[in-house]
Amino acid sequence: MPPRLQLNALAAFPPLPIVRLRVQFQRRLASSSTPDIYDVVCVGGGPAGLSLLTGLRNSKITSNLKVALVDGQDLQKNRLRKDASLESFSNRCSSLTPASVKNLQEIGAWSHAAQARIQPYQEMQVWDGISGARISFDWDSARPILSPRSPTQPTTIAYMIENINITSTLLSRLEELGGVHIFSSQNVSSIALGTEAPDVDLSSWPVLTLSSGKQLAARLLVGADGANSPVRTFAGIPSRGFDYSRHGLVATLKLAGPGWGGPDHKIAYQRFLPTGPIAMLPLPGNVASLVWSTTPERAAKLKALPESDFVAMVNAGFRLSATDLEFLHTMSSGQEEEVAWREQHTSLDTHTIPQKVTAVQSGTVASFPLKLRHADTYTGERVALVGDAAHTIHPLAGQGLNQGQGDAAALVRTISRAVQTGQDIGSVLALESYNSERYAENNAMLGICDKLHRLYSVESGPVVGLRTWGLKAVDAVGPLKGFFMNRAAGGV
Numbered sequence: 001m002p003p004r005l006q007l008n009a010l011a012a013f014p015p016l017p018i019v020r021l022r023v024q025f026q027r028r029l030a031s032s033s034t035p036d037i038y039d040v041v042c043v044g045g046g047p048a049g050l051s052l053l054t055g056l057r058n059s060k061i062t063s064n065l066k067v068a069l070v071d072g073q074d075l076q077k078n079r080l081r082k083d084a085s086l087e088s089f090s091n092r093c094s095s096l097t098p099a100s101v102k103n104l105q106e107i108g109a110w111s112h113a114a115q116a117r118i119q120p121y122q123e124m125q126v127w128d129g130i131s132g133a134r135i136s137f138d139w140d141s142a143r144p145i146l147s148p149r150s151p152t153q154p155t156t157i158a159y160m161i162e163n164i165n166i167t168s169t170l171l172s173r174l175e176e177l178g179g180v181h182i183f184s185s186q187n188v189s190s191i192a193l194g195t196e197a198p199d200v201d202l203s204s205w206p207v208l209t210l211s212s213g214k215q216l217a218a219r220l221l222v223g224a225d226g227a228n229s230p231v232r233t234f235a236g237i238p239s240r241g242f243d244y245s246r247h248g249l250v251a252t253l254k255l256a257g258p259g260w261g262g263p264d265h266k267i268a269y270q271r272f273l274p275t276g277p278i279a280m281l282p283l284p285g286n287v288a289s290l291v292w293s294t295t296p297e298r299a300a301k302l303k304a305l306p307e308s309d310f311v312a313m314v315n316a317g318f319r320l321s322a323t324d325l326e327f328l329h330t331m332s333s334g335q336e337e338e339v340a341w342r343e344q345h346t347s348l349d350t351h352t353i354p355q356k357v358t359a360v361q362s363g364t365v366a367s368f369p370l371k372l373r374h375a376d377t378y379t380g381e382r383v384a385l386v387g388d389a390a391h392t393i394h395p396l397a398g399q400g401l402n403q404g405q406g407d408a409a410a411l412v413r414t415i416s417r418a419v420q421t422g423q424d425i426g427s428v429l430a431l432e433s434y435n436s437e438r439y440a441e442n443n444a445m446l447g448i449c450d451k452l453h454r455l456y457s458v459e460s461g462p463v464v465g466l467r468t469w470g471l472k473a474v475d476a477v478g479p480l481k482g483f484f485m486n487r488a489a490g491g492v
């Protein structure tokens with residue numbers, strides 16, 4: 001066992017967030033009862049964990065494995081209601097790349113999704129909030145430069161979907177496949193190595209004790225348990241990074257219309273402001289999802305505004321100068337009138353910015369602290385990490401959940417190979433290909449998003465000129481633009 005995975009390594013990396021969860025780590029199990037034995041125990045029924053288990057159950061090679069899912073939340077309560085109205089949408093939405101959708105199709109899940117609640121978009125408008133330099137992404141204009149047109153060329157950049165639609169979809173597919181022992185509403189209260197008994201030697205196996213007292217032993221323990229992953233802490237895998245001192249403010253917005261491209265050509269907008277990007281992503285009908293990365297203080301003030309002033313601030317975020325916004329953020333009230341007055345004195349090309357926000361869906365304004373974290377490795381003896389447990393990324397490129405989908409698909413491939421070649425699926429050797437396949441790719445994406453955040457935080461000086469030139473250059477050079485679009489779509 002590599003040193004970093006020994007339990008006593010926990011001393012070097014105190015499990016701070018875990019203390020709050022009251023998870024206790026012991027070197028050996030105190031209990032003498034034999035735990036239930038599984039090939040794979042996955043902690044975390046978010047998009048990454050559910051996708052992994054669905055992939056394992058869907059594959060003929062791995063469908064005989066005995067698998068369990070543990071989640072502290074009530075997974076049934078977290079499901080999308082069948083009669084959910086198209087008038088209201090969750091504030092937690094993700095932009096799913098075509099590569100992620102393909103994976104969901106391959107594991108038989110996509111057909112279970114509430115399709116009427118998903119919005120594909122065909123164009124992206126991205127611009128610099130200081131210089132106004134702009135880049136537009138759409139396959140129709142990028143493809144002819146790259147290759148001759150064919151009717152099979154993709155036109156969709158990504159699909160806006162509520163996170164709850166993804167998890168409901170995966171749970172429905174898992175139910176259809178059957179065979180997963182689900183421990184819902186049960187927190188992991190401790191993880192420890194098992195004991196050596198006369199009939200079974202679990203001394204190298206992680207054994208989980210759930211809040212119900214139930215014990216599960218795992219040949220392979222998968223941590224799909226989010227950014228504060230107890231599984232990662234158990235394995236003693238350090239996760240490095242920093243907080244951005246930014247919050248991602250989210251809300252579900254009602255717009256004046258379906259968007260400038262009409263209902264069949266939807267456009268996503270992102271403007272880079274010095275405090276962070278403000279993005280408006282299309283949902284079905286006249287609805288859009290807001291992600292505004294800003295300072296915690298501004299996020300708190302925005303959340304406290306009456307609806308009319310909040311709506312005015314969001315409209316201002318896409319329309320007014322950074323200086324105007326700076327002033328508006330200092331106002332304690334009256335933003336609606338101030339924005340209306342300032343807009344009259346601002347020249348705008350309305351078709352390059354989103355349609356006006358007219359209202360905000362009640363109860364959807366919320367914010368989340370943004371951070372960058374990356375685990376030193378995704379695998380250890382009898383442990384693998386997927387999704388946010390392995391990496392947490394700035395949402396500016398909408399990649400976090402997509403990375404988790406890529407991890408899940410890769411881990412299914414790795415486990416399948418181990419099963420086919422008769423290896424122990426929990427051994428570091430069998431898991432290594434998963435780590436090498438995913439680590440470098442995720443690391444590159446974390447780096448790109450972090451650099452973009454830093455580049456656009458600069459308000460003046462030569463950096464602004466350089467990034468303006470860079471944006472214009474990429475916009476003008478078709479193949480370069482195609483490369484970025486391919487990457488954003490989850491391709492290579």
Ligand SMILES: Cc1cc2nc3c(=O)[nH]c(=O)nc-3n(C[C@H](O)[C@H](O)[C@H](O)COP(=O)(O)OP(=O)(O)OC[C@H]3O[C@@H](n4cnc5c(N)ncnc54)[C@H](O)[C@@H]3O)c2cc1C
Pocket residue numbers: 021043044045046047048049070071072073093094095096163186187188189224225226227229230248249250291368386387388389395397398399400401402403404
């Ligand atoms: C503002 C914002 C916007 C975003 N936009 C996008 C986007 O457009 N596109 C995109 O790809 N990504 C986006 N992301 C990122 C995306 O939301 C996350 O990457 C994704 O939800 C992580 O999924 P996961 O399954 O890895 O973890 P989670 O969804 O965090 O799931 C972890 C699960 O583990 C369970 N759990 C944790 N601890 C325990 C325990 N002790 N016992 C039992 N269960 C436990 C939890 O209950 C939870 O169900 C965004 C993030 C933010 C903050």
